[in-house]
Amino acid sequence: MTKRKNWNINLKEMIGVGVHLGHQTRKCNPKMAPYIFKDRKDMHIINLTKTARFLSEACDFVFDGARRGKQFMIVGTKNPGADATKLAALAARCHYVNKKWLGGMLTNWFTTEARLEKLKNLMKKKNTGGFDRFTKKEAALLKRELNKLQEYLGGIKYMTKLPDIVIILDQKGESTAIRECITLGIPTICLVDTDCDPDLVDIPIPTNDDGRGPIRLILKKLTSAIRAGREAI
Secondary structure, eight states, rough: OOOOOOOOHHHHHHHHHHEEEEEEEGOOOOOGGEEEEEETTEEEEEEHHHHHHHHHHHHHHHHHHHTEEEEEEEEOOSSSHHHHHHHHHHHOOOOOEOOOOOTTTTTTHHHHHHHHHHHHHHHHHHTTGGGGGGOHHHHHHHHHHHHHHHHHGGGTTTTOOOSSSSEESSSSHHHHHHHHHHHHTTHHHEOOTTTGGGHHHSEEEESSSOOOOHHHHHHHHHHHHHHHHHTOO
C-alpha cells in the first residue's frame, strides 16, 4: 500500500465537531473499550488518538485503491448521514446508497443488474418522449415505477460490477449491507460509535456516528483521499 502520512487530521478540529462524544456508558459494547478515553457524566469519551490513527489508515487504504482504479460505494441511509452521503459521493464520483438498503443489493447482484437495466430503460423512455405513447394511466404507472427505482437505485445507476470498497456510516443501521460485504469479501470502512462492534468491519473508525459534524468531517477526509488517489493515476 502506498503510504500517505499527512491527511491533515487535526485533533482540535475533531473535538470542535464532536467526534469524541460517545454514547451513554450503559450502552457500551465491551469490544469498544480499547477506543474509549474515559467516561464523563455517564457518557463515554472516544480516544481521538485512536480515531486519528484509524482514519489515517482508512485514508491510506482508499487512496491506494483509487490510485489502482478501484470502485467505491458509500452507504448512509439514516439521518443525519443520508444527505452527507449523497453530497460526498457525488463530489468524489463514488456510488452511493442513501435511502433504503434493498436486501440482496450486492449478494443478489444478478437481480440488482436487472433492476438497474430497467431504471436505465425507463429513464431513456422518459427523456425521449416514450411515455407519450402510453395511455395516461399506463404512463402514470411507469413514472411511479421510475421514481421508485430512482429513489432506491439512483446512486448506483452507473455501477457495472460489485464495488471494491464500501464505506459505511452507521454500523447498526446498515447491518444488512455489512453482512453482504462480509459474505462477498468486500473490504469495509465503517464509522463505529461506542455501542458498535469494531470486529465486524475491516477498518473501524471510532467516532460519534450520530452527529452531522463528525460524519461530514470523516467523509471529507475519506473522499479527499479518494480524489487524491485518482489524480495520482
